[in-house]
Amino acid sequence: MSAAGRKVRLSGWGRSPVAICPLLRPGTVTEAIGDGRNASSLIARGNGRSYGDASLNSAATLSTLRLDRLLAFDPVDGLLTAEAGLLLSDLLALFVPRGWFPPVTPGTRFVTLGGMLAADVHGKNHHIDGCFGDHVREFELLCGDGVVRRCSRSQNVDLFRATIGGMGLTGTILTVTLSLRRIETPWILQQTVRCRDLDETLAAFEAARSAPYSVAWIDCLAKGGGRGRALLYHGEHASSSAVPTGRRAPRLTTKPPRLRVPVDVPQWVLNGWTVQAFNALYYQQGRPGSTLIDYQHFFYPLDAIGDWNRLYGRRGFVQYQCVVPTAGGREALLQLLALISAGGSGSFLAVLKQFGSGCTPGQGGLLSFPMAGYTLAVDFPVTPAAFSLMLEMDKVVAGHGGRLYLAKDARMGSDMMRASYPDLDRFRAICSAVDPDRRYRSLLSERLAL
Ligand SMILES: Cc1cc2nc3c(=O)[nH]c(=O)nc-3n(C[C@H](O)[C@H](O)[C@H](O)COP(=O)(O)OP(=O)(O)OC[C@H]3O[C@@H](n4cnc5c(N)ncnc54)[C@H](O)[C@@H]3O)c2cc1C
Numbered sequence: 387m388s389a390a391g392r393k394v395r396l397s398g399w400g401r402s403p404v405a406i407c408p409l410l411r412p413g414t415v416t417e418a419i420g421d422g423r424n425a426s427s428l429i430a431r432g433n434g435r436s437y438g439d440a441s442l443n444s445a446a447t448l449s450t451l452r453l454d455r456l457l458a459f460d461p462v463d464g465l466l467t468a469e470a471g472l473l474l475s476d477l478l479a480l481f482v483p484r485g486w487f488p489p490v491t492p493g494t495r496f497v498t499l500g501g502m503l504a505a506d507v508h509g510k511n512h513h514i515d516g517c518f519g520d521h522v523r524e525f526e527l528l529c530g531d532g533v534v535r536r537c538s539r540s541q542n543v544d545l546f547r548a549t550i551g552g553m554g555l556t557g558t559i560l561t562v563t564l565s566l567r568r569i570e571t572p573w574i575l576q577q578t579v580r581c582r583d584l585d586e587t588l589a590a591f592e593a594a595r596s597a598p599y600s601v602a603w604i605d606c607l608a609k610g611g612g613r614g615r616a617l618l619y620h621g622e623h624a625s626s627s628a629v630p631t632g633r634r635a636p637r638l639t640t641k642p643p644r645l646r647v648p649v650d651v652p653q654w655v656l657n658g659w660t661v662q663a664f665n666a667l668y669y670q671q672g673r674p675g676s677t678l679i680d681y682q683h684f685f686y687p688l689d690a691i692g693d694w695n696r697l698y699g700r701r702g703f704v705q706y707q708c709v710v711p712t713a714g715g716r717e718a719l720l721q722l723l724a725l726i727s728a729g730g731s732g733s734f735l736a737v738l739k740q741f742g743s744g745c746t747p748g749q750g751g752l753l754s755f756p757m758a759g760y761t762l763a764v765d766f767p768v769t770p771a772a773f774s775l776m777l778e779m780d781k782v783v784a785g786h787g788g789r790l791y792l793a794k795d796a797r798m799g800s801d802m803m804r805a806s807y808p809d810l811d812r813f814r815a816i817c818s819a820v821d822p823d824r825r826y827r828s829l830l831s832e833r834l835a836l
Contacts, residue, residue: 387412387417387420387421387424388410388411388412388413388417388418388420388421390408390410391407391408391409391410391411391446391447392408392409393406393407393408393409394406394407394409396409396431396434396441396442396447397434397442397702398434398435398436398437398438398439398440398441398442398796399434399435399436399437399695400437400438400695400698400702400703400704400705400768400796401695401696401698401700401701401702401703402438402701402702402703402704402768402796403438403439403442403796403829405439405442405444405829406444407442407443407444407446407447408444408445408446408447409431409447409448409449410425410428410446410447410448410449411448411449411451411452412448412450412452412453413452413453414453415453415469415560415561418448418450418453418528418558418560419528419534419560421446421448422448422528422532422557422558423528423532425445425446425448425825426445426446426825427443427445427446427825427826427827428443428445428446428447428448428825428826428827429441429442429443429446429447429448429554429555429826429827429828429831430447430448430450430470430500430504430554430558430559431447431448431449431450431554432450432451432470432471432497432498432500432501432504433451433473433496433497433498433501435492435494435496435497435501436501436505436793436794437704437705437793437794437795437796438704438794438795438796438797438830439796439828439829439830439833440505440553440554440792440793440795440828440829440830441501441554441828442828442829442830443827443828443829444829445827448558449471450469450470450471450498450500450558450559451471451473451498452471453469453470453471453472453560454468454469454471454472454473454476454498455468455469455472456468456472456480457469457561458563463565464486464565464566464567464568465523465563465564465565465566466481466563466564466565466566467561467562467563468499468561468562469499469560469561470498470499470500470503470525470558470559470560470561470562471498471499471500472498472499473495473496473497473498474488474491474495474496474497474498474499474502475495475496477499478495481566482569482572482681483572483635485568485569485570486566486567486568486569487566487567487568487569487623487681488564488566488567489515489518489520489521489564489565489566489567490502490507490508490509490511490512490515490516490517490518490520490521491507491509491685492507492508492509493509493685493686493687493688493737494686494688494689495682495685495686495689496689499559499562499564500554500558500559500562502518503518503519503522503525503549503550503559503562504549504551504552504553504554504559505551505553505755505792505793506518506519506550506551506750506751506753506754506755507793508739508741508755508756508761509599509685510599510600510601510621510685510739511598511599512739512740512741512742512744512756513595513600513740513741513742514598514742515598515745516742516744516745516746516750516756517550517551517744517750517751517754517756518550518564519550519551519750519751519754520744520745520746520750521564521565522550522562522563522564523538523563523564523565524536524537524538524541524546524563525537525538525546525549525559525560525561525562525563526559526560526561527545527549527556527557527558527559527560528557528558528560529545529556529557529820529821530557530817530820530821530822530823530824530825530826531820531821531822533820534560535820537549539749544816545816545820547749547750547751547752548751548752548753548812548813548816548817549751550750550751550752550754551750551751551752551753551754551755551792552751552752552753552813552817553753553792553793553828553830553831553836554826554828555817555826555827555828555831555836556816556817556820556821556826557820557821557826558826569623570623570624570625570626571623571624571625571626571628571629572635572636572680572681573623573624573628573629573633573636573678573679573680573681574599574621574622574623574624574678574679574680574681574684574685575621575622575623575624575628575676575677575678576619576620576621576676576677576678576679576684577594577597577619577620577621577675577676578617578618578619578672578673578674578675578676578677579594579617579618579619579620579674580617580618580669580672580674581602581614581615581616581617581618582611582612582615583611583612583613583614583615584613584614584615584716584719584720584723585614585716586615587602587604587614587615587616587618587738588715588716588760590602590618591618591740594618594620595740597620597621597622598621598622598623599619599620599621599622599684600618600619600620600621600739600740601618601619601620601737601738601739602616602617602618602619602737602738602739603616603617603619603668603735603736603737603738604616604723604735604736604737604738604762605665605666605668605669605735605736606665606723606726606727606733606735606736606762606764607665607726607727607730608665608666608669608723608727609727613720613723613724613727614719614720614723615669616669616738617668617669617672619684621679621684623681624678628678629678633678636680636681636682665734665735668734668735697734698765698767698768699767701767701768701769702767702768703733703765703766703767703768704765704766704768704772704773704776704794704796704797705733705763705764705765705766705794706763706764706765706766706776706779706790706794707755707761707762707763707764707790707791707794707795708722708761708762708779708783708788708789708790708791709741709755709756709757709759709760709761709788709789709791710759710760710762710783710786710787710788711757711758711759711786711787711788712758712759712760714786714787715759715760715786717786718760718782718783718785718786718788719738719760719762721782722762722779722782722783725775725778725779725782726764726775726779729771729772729775731766731767731769731771731772731775733764733765733766734765736762736763736764736765737762737763738760738761738762738763739760739761740759740760740761741756741757741758741759741760741761742758743757743758744756744758752809752810752812752813752816753792753807753809753810753813755789755790755791755792755793757788757789759788761791763791763794773797776797780798780802783806784802784805784806788806789802789806789807790802790806792830792834795830798833798834799834800833800834800835803834803835803836804835810836813836814836817836
């Protein structure tokens with residue numbers, strides 16, 4: 387068992403809400419098991435890169451960051467077993483030079499394996515490769531009844547599916563076994579497509595369907611004929627023959643960036659005008675065509691600026707990430723963009739991505755977020771106007787059969803949760819079976835009555 391947790395102020399990446407939580411920092415899996423068995427109520431926390439309240443529990447929050455050991459690697463099939471607190475940035479630094487890459491990566495490398503599994507993260511390749519959980523062979527889970535269970539597609543199958551995307555509510559993930567994939571170089575062959583409106587953007591996604599990775603940075607404040615204009619990027623891992631001889635390998639870094647936002651930017655700086663001007667500039671500077679870029683710039687552009695979450699001011703910000711099904715998706719997106727541009731408090735850059743139906747339809751995480759369709763992610767500062775706007779956006783999303791991403795959410799109501807996650811009752815039953823007193827809880831689970 388680790389020493390009694392010191393009380394600290396914690397938040398997610400959006401810096402709202404903030405909670406005072408006793409933070410347990412076990413240094414070994416055995417200590418984590420002791421902590422988990424002793425706490426009256428707790429939640430595991432990785433690197434705090436979920437945006438809202440998912441990794442906060444004011445009775446006890448257990449940091450996994452010291453549980454970061456590599457346990458096994460098979461260089462024949464790329465099967466890696468590691469403790470759940472291993473940071474993706476460390477994994478990349480170790481394995482990319484050896485020709486291996488994670489099967490799915492989110493838009494930041496400062497996340498842990500446990501956090502990736504608990505949120506069942508998706509990447510720019512969801513339309514082809516599904517979610518992170520699709521590539522996890524097995525994991526060990528300390529449950530609320532004190533028992534450590536090994537879970538896979540053949541062992542404790544229900545618990546396996548509840549834990550993938552289960553936001554830490556089935557227990558503490560201790561170790562993860564996943565398949566890495568072979569790459570020949572650390573370079574990505576990237577194509578940039580400039581799209582003048584939403585129809586061009588959606589058509590560009592269709593045209594890029596066979597590209598392994600695709601994502602669009604969308605100007606969510608553009609109005610009229612330019613609504614939905616975007617820069618769409620698609621790419622693939624470059625083969626050795628695509629990289630000019632003599633090209634130096636990109637410098638791999640695990641350290642936080644030198645360029646940082648040093649202070650909380652006052653909220654008045656981010657008004658409709660400045661954000662609109664920034665978005666217009668970004669759109670104009672995008673150069674259509676193909677280029678070779680290193681994987682860090684392709685996958686993690688925001689990681690280049692440290693503490694960028696201070697850009698939205700002291701009160702923090704919320705990321706609104708929704709998905710709407712393909713049928714009716716275009717209309718839903720147009721309605722959402724109309725609401726955002728009329729509201730004027732939208733984010734610097736919104737991200738649009740096309741999801742596929744996943745690798746294991748009907749077998750994925752019970753609370754996993756993706757569904758075949760379009761996902762839009764927009765940042766809003768924490769203001770009453772933005773919260774009213776998001777309520778309007780909820781109606782559009784719910785009306786089209788869509789839902790919100792729990793790893794980003796800080797404000798959804800329990801009604802919307804219940805209506806949009808059809809396997810919620812099954813999820814709750816599985817949690818209760820292994821945690822009869824429901825000791826694994828978070829501010830998110832209480833807010834959403836999970
Ligand atoms: C810049 C940025 C870009 C992002 N891009 C994407 C993206 O493209 N796709 C995407 O899907 N997500 C994305 N995210 C979200 C991020 O990938 C997820 O929120 C991820 O869960 C964060 O991992 P973490 O280790 O920081 O976990 P935390 O934020 O600390 O925790 C997240 C959840 O995981 C649970 N958890 C963490 N560790 C464990 C464990 N060992 N056992 C049990 N439960 C655990 C926590 O209880 C919590 O519910 C992005 C976030 C940022 C800041």
